[in-house]
Amino acid sequence: MLHTPTGGAHAGTATGQKSGPMSIGAVLEALRAEFPEVTVSKIRFLEAEGLVEPARSPSGYRKFRAEDVERLSYVLRMQRDHYLPLKVIREHLEAFGDDAPYPNVPVVPPREPDEASAPAVRTGRKELLGLVGAEEEELAEWEEYGLLGAAEDGTYRLADVTVAQLVAELGRHGVEARHLRTVKAAADRQLDLVEQLVAPLRHHPDQRTRTRAAGTADELTNLSVRLYGAFVESAVRAARTRGD
Structure with a gap:
């Protein structure tokens, strides 16, 4: 809960x-x-x-x-x-x-x-499996490919539940965990870029500038998510145009 x-x-x-x-x-x-x-x-x-x-x-x-x-x-x-x-x-x-x-x-x-x-927010392994409707073997495979992972106490964040739900939905369409490694790697690289851009703000001598760092990181992250969606939508439309 x-x-x-x-x-x-x-x-x-x-x-x-x-x-x-x-x-x-x-x-x-x-x-x-x-x-x-x-x-x-x-x-x-x-x-x-x-x-x-x-x-x-x-x-x-x-x-x-x-x-x-x-x-x-x-x-x-x-x-x-x-x-x-x-x-x-x-x-x-x-x-x-x-x-x-x-x-x-x-x-x-x-x-x-x-x-x-x-x-x-944290949830246990059994609760996560129940929320997602997945089996233990599936979760183990997702973790093996680095798509999500438990904390040291064995619990998962709400963000991990969201990832697991999406991975499970994709799996029902034939998308395997190994196919999603590149997606996760791209997300990690984008996060690294956001942190590089925000790092000077976090270490700025002005307190107000340091305070704005978190908000700036949120905006960059949300823009990155929107851009990824736009790329996928653009590629889909281009593929449909070629097929017509």
Whole structure:
């Protein structure tokens, strides 16, 4: 089961339901109480991705409502605590509807005391197999090819569950684990590139610049995922054109 901090999806947001329209600067100030790494560019990126749709003044300025800030808080929390991709978060939001409250998804604290400052979602091996509908032999093969792996305590992250589900679905179409090694290697190389680009920000003498590093890394990662999808879609369309 997935878990999130006590207080639910609305905890930690410094807004009230009766507050008036807010500028993007005011939204940033409200969010930083819980998300100190958030930036204006991150908020604009989430808006461009369709995760939030603030109203606009006649002159074009954004006018955020308290509900928009709560929505942004939910998105940021799902990224931070559960490592969910934006596509999945968007699907959740669409399923909730505009008036439905966001679900309370508590976070299980890590077992190691030195990791207490970094809440993470974990699941056991048996639970992962049940969620994915796979056999032990299949999971062992996926791990053998480096597609995912358990932590030292034998548990898996939510991201590993997502990987296992996708690998299992592909397997039902005849795609074997060995075929996916190059995909995993490409993802690892892209992550290395993101870290190289963000490294100067993480070691910058200015504290505000260091704080923006995490948000920049998130944006680069999401753009990389979108680019990969665009490459695949472009290749598919090109192949269909050649076949016509």
